[in-house]
Amino acid sequence: MIECELPRENPNDPEIAEILKNAQTIAVVGISHKEHRDSHKVAKYLKEQGYTIIxxxxxxxxxxxxxxxxxxxxxxxxxxxxxIFRNIEAIPGIVDEAIRVGAGCVWMQLGLAHNESAEKARAAGLKVVMSKCTKVEHHRLLGAGAKE
Structure with a gap:
């Protein structure tokens, strides 16, 4: 079993704000149709902020x-x-797939960090955010309605 790690490196607030400002499409991996699940709540919020949710x-x-x-x-x-809203064991495979499809950023949700995968993604030219919630960071750095 892979253990969750602490992020060795993360973008600073202005860099995270830039990632969120420049993004248009967000693939929510591991999304649930259940409204009480965090993945559903976060995707709903991001969609309400004007992002295209996949x-x-x-x-x-x-x-x-x-x-x-x-x-x-x-x-x-x-x-x-x-x-990414999946368990830590799934992260290396998801990161490999994100690299293959040419995604711009891999974002591991709050409580998720995988430094080896993060280094691999960065080496392939992707931005990486670990152990942070897209909803929390968007609201904190850009405020609701900032993407309009």
């Missing part, structure tokens, strides 16, 4: 009115941020 979960056909894809390779759009 649900990624092989269990569903649609989430939040958007088509749901089984994996990143199946997504027919450019992905700016891959927002």
């Amino acid at each position: 649900p990624v979960n092989p269990k569903y056909k649609e989430v939040l009115g958007e088509p749901c894809y089984p994996d990143l390779a199946s997504v027919p759009h450019k992905i700016d941020i891959v927002d």
Whole structure:
């Protein structure tokens, strides 16, 4: 079993704000259709802020009115941020897939950090944020409605 680590490196607040300002599409990997789950709440918030949400979960056909894809390779759009809501063991494979599809950023949700995968993503030219919530950071740095 892989243990969750503390991030060795993370972007600073202005860099995180820039990632969020420049993003248009966010693939939410591990999204749930259950409204009480964090992945659903975060995706709903981001969609309300004007982002195009791309649900990624092989269990569903649609989430939040958007088509749901089984994996990143199946997504027919450019992905700016891959927002990961999966267990730590799944992160290396998701990061490899994010690199293959040419995503701009890998974002590991609050409580998730995998330094080896982060280094691999950075070496491939992706930005990486670990153990932070996209909803919390967006609201804190840009405020609700900032993406409009």
